[in-house]
Amino acid sequence: MTQTLTAQDAFRAAYENRYTWDSNFPGFTADVSFTNGDASHSGQVAIKPDMSFEVTGIEDEAAKKEIEGQLWEITVHRVRRTFEESHGKNSFEFGEKYEDGAQEIKVTGASMGNSYNIKNDTVTFVNRKIRSVIVNINTFETLDTPEGYLSLGYDSVYFDAETKEPKGGSSFFRDSFDKIDGYYVLTKREITAKENDEVVGEKVFAFTNIKF
Template structure:
């Protein structure tokens, strides 16, 4: 007897296929270099075993905040939470099936109105409302590891939740990872900002001298 895969089963499989750090993750320190235009800032960062983080050696407050923002992004995507912890209050249903084989997953329950696309056990698109904005994240390049996938190329666009008009510029991310000491760690992130198909800004974060 063939068992029919539910929308929740399909989304759970993609969710659990993400690469995350396990409970033995020891934390690490690294040298960070942040380049924005003609300005370069170099300091130290630490991500601890409990996923807290800190930045030291950066005098410019704006640059420190930029780096802290990236550390938050790193930790929020590498922390390991069960499907029930993240989505236990939601229900899921299938939406549209697209020409490339990707499947829309619509969310009901606590996060009603959000939606995703999954393809080959990868979450390739996120449509999420956060207070008064809607964020769309489109993933177009992943690194498949034996322990799950990592997004290497993706973009994000924000929209006004009331008018659905775009807010700000489109952000294009290119991430590079290296397996060090048994864990995949981000070694470089390039963020390119695009407006009307023109590059208007770029920021680069590199992490070197990584020590557990």
């Protein structure tokens, strides 16, 4: 008897295909450089086995917060949680099927109104409401590894949740990873901010001398 794949099955496959660090992740230290336009800052970072992190050697508080924000982004996407831990209070249903082969997955339950597009066990689009803002994330390029995929090129666009009008322009991300001591680690992130298709800011975060 042939078993029909449900929307939850399809989304679970994509969720579990993301690259994450395993329970043996030992943490690491690295040198960090942050360039924001003409300003540059250098210091050190540490991500610990429990996914807590710290930034040292940078006195500029605004620059330090920028780097802390990136460390939060890194850890939140690499931490390993089961599907039930992340989505146990949600239900899923199929939405639109697109010409490129992507399948829309609509979310009901605790995260009602959110949606995803999946293709080849990869999440290619995220539509998520965060309080008064809706964020759309389009993934254009991925790195496929034996342990799951990593996003290399993607953008984020924000909208007002009430009016659906664009809010704050868009940001394009370009990530680079190296495999070090068995773990893929972000070594460079370039962020280009645009408003009305014009570049209004460029930031580069580089992580070197990575030691586990």
